[in-house]
Amino acid sequence: MLSRVAENLYWMARYLERTEDMARLINATTLLLLDLPQGAQFGWDILLQVTGDAKLYTEHYGVPEEGRIMRFLIADERHPNSLMAAIHQARENCRTFRDVLPADFWERLNVLFLFVRENAGSSSDSRHGRYAFLNEVIARRHALVGLLIGSMSQDNVYQFIKLGRNMERADMTTRIVDVTSAVILPQDQGLQNATGSSLWLGVLRALSAFEMYRRHVSVQVRSNQVVDYLLKDSKFPRSMKCCLGEMEVALAHLPNAGIPAEAVRRARRRLDTLKLADLRPDLLHEYLDQAQKDLAVVHRTIEGVYFARDDARFDAASNGLHLSAVQA
Numbered sequence: 618m619l620s621r622v623a624e625n626l627y628w629m630a631r632y633l634e635r636t637e638d639m640a641r642l643i644n645a646t647t648l649l650l651l652d653l654p655q656g657a658q659f660g661w662d663i664l665l666q667v668t669g670d671a672k673l674y675t676e677h678y679g680v681p682e683e684g685r686i687m688r689f690l691i692a693d694e695r696h697p698n699s700l701m702a703a704i705h706q707a708r709e710n711c712r713t714f715r716d717v718l719p720a721d722f723w724e725r726l727n728v729l730f731l732f733v734r735e736n737a738g739s740s741s742d743s744r745h746g747r748y749a750f751l752n753e754v755i756a757r758r759h760a761l762v763g764l765l766i767g768s769m770s771q772d773n774v775y776q777f778i779k780l781g782r783n784m785e786r787a788d789m790t791t792r793i794v795d796v797t798s799a800v801i802l803p804q805d806q807g808l809q810n811a812t813g814s815s816l817w818l819g820v821l822r823a824l825s826a827f828e829m830y831r832r833h834v835s836v837q838v839r840s841n842q843v844v845d846y847l848l849k850d851s852k853f854p855r856s857m858k859c860c861l862g863e864m865e866v867a868l869a870h871l872p873n874a875g876i877p878a879e880a881v882r883r884a885r886r887r888l889d890t891l892k893l894a895d896l897r898p899d900l901l902h903e904y905l906d907q908a909q910k911d912l913a914v915v916h917r918t919i920e921g922v923y924f925a926r927d928d929a930r931f932d933a934a935s936n937g938l939h940l941s942a943v944q945a
Contacts, residue, residue, distance in 0.1 A: 620923060620924050620925075621924075622714050622717065622774075623773070623777050623923050623924065624920075624923070624924040625710045625711075625713055625714055626710075626714070626717075626774060626777040626778050626781070627777045627778070627780055627781040627919070627923075627924070628706070628710050628781060629707050629710035629711050629778070629781070630777070630778040630779070630780070630781030630782040630785070631781040631782070631784060631785040632703045632704070632706045632707035632710065633703075633704075633707045633726075633758060633761065633762075633782070634781070634782045634785035634786050634789075635698065635703040635785050635789070636700055636703045636704045636707065636733075636754065636758060637754065637755050637758040637759075638785060638786065638789035639690060639691075639698070639699070639700045639703065639789075640700060640751035640752075640754045640755050641751075641755065641789070641793065641823050641824060642664065642667070642668075642789060642792060642793055642796070642823075643664070643687070643690060643691070643747070643751060644748055644751050644752070644823050645793050645796065645797070645819060645820055645823035645824070646661070646663075646664055646796060647744055647747070647748060648819035648820075648822065648823060649796075649797065649816055649819055649820075660681070661681060661682070661683045661686045662681035662686070663796055664686060664690065664796065665681065665686065665689075667792045667795055667796045668690070668698055668792065670689075670696060670698060673695075673696060674686065674689050674696075677689070677693070677695060677696075687740070687747065688738075691737050691740050691747075692737035692738050692740070700733065700737065700751075700754070701733055701734065701737045704729060704730050704733045705730065705734075707726065707730075708726055708727060708730045711723055711726055717774050718765075718769070718774075719764060719765070719768045719769065721764060721768075722761065722764055722765065725757075725760065725761055725764065726761060728757075729754070729757045729758065729761070732753070732754075732757065733754060736750050737750075762782070765778065771870070773870070773871060776867040776868075776870045776871055777867075777871075777923075779863060779864075779866075779867040780864055780867045780868070780919060783860040783861075783863045783864045783867070784860075784864065784912065784915065784916060784919075786854075786855060786860050787857045787860035787861060787864075787912055788909060788912050790824070790847055790848075790855055790856065790857055790860070791848070791857060791905045791908050791909055791912075792905075792909075793820060793823065793824065793847075794820070794844055794847055794848065794901075794905060795901075795902060795905045797816055797817065797820050798844075798898040798901050798902060798905075814837075814838045814839070814840075816840075817838050817839075817840050817843040818838045820843065820847070821838065821843060824847065824855050825855070826846070826847065826853060826855060829853055830842075830843065830846050833846075833850070833852075833853075834846050841893045844893055844901065845893045848888065848891070848893075848908075849888060849889070849891070849893075857888060857908065858885065858888055858889075861881055861884055861885045861888070862885070864881050864915070865878060865881045865882070865885075868881065871923075873922055873923075874922070876918045876921070876922055877915060877918040877919045877922055880911075880914050880915045880918045881915055883911065883914075884908070884911035884912065884914075884915060887907070887908075887911060888908065891904060
């Protein structure tokens with residue numbers, strides 16, 4: 618397979634996953650704000666901090682405000698991480714190699730792009746309308762993934778798609794957990810307990826994890842247990858550990874996977890050593906920052922081994938890198 622085709626497959630999968638994950642992040646934040654009691658402190662600008670786009674937002678919009686932030690995150694194509702920009706890039710990447718994918722996939726992806734383009738601009742008019750629009754985006758993106766799983770041979774083409782999907786998914790799961798841990802709860806202990814349970818319940822629902830959490834962990838929603846489940850459960854498909862495992866499996870099917878596979882194993886070992894009992898929010902935030910850096914290193918090793926056109930672009934020993942916002 619040509620490196621350019623492999624790179625386009627990987628990035629198409631990342632952009633598609635980013636489309637869904639941005640929808641999930643916004644809906645999770647909406648649920649958090651709806652459930653906050655008096656005395657809790659949280660603002661929409663935390664979304665800009667979590668996605669790392671506060672500077673770009675300020676350049677174009679100035680003061681953080683809900684409607685402007687929603688336009689920036691959903692409809693503004695000047696913002697490379699916006700939902701509209703992500704689905705546009707996924708479509709452009711797919712267009713160049715339609716012959717290696719099922720014919721129905723391109724048609725459905727194009728329909729999703731047209732749906733987002735038609736509705737993204739008006740999605741910030743009301744929270745209810747926005748929530749419904751984003752849920753529809755998530756549902757349509759699920760249909761695309763189901764089409765690939767049900768109709769593709771699990772060859773190298775499929776493995777690069779799997780790599781991109783799980784890379785992006787792991788990163789966004791850490792960000793959704795991070796945005797929840799940023800809430801400053803009321804001083805009253807009773808309100809703290811009730812509010813904390815409500816907030817983490819919203820996160821579980823936003824990640825479609827509530828039923829599986831109740832089945833495998835507890836009927837009680839406790840913050841440390843939820844964080845442990847979303848980061849360290851090996852079987853739930855949106856947990857960071859499961860995503861890393863899926864990436865390791867994908868790499869096992871690809872040639873020359875030694876360096877990327879070792880980067881994945883390092884990230885998993887660091888995750889396994891994390892002790893979540895009584896973990897303070899500031900320490901959790903530090904860990905999640907490190908987890909995102911670990912994922913960035915994995916990304917750069919994949920890029921260096923499979924996509925780089927010259928050795929200068931690759932440094933397998935790099936540390937402290939951030940996940941690329943856009944395709945190189």
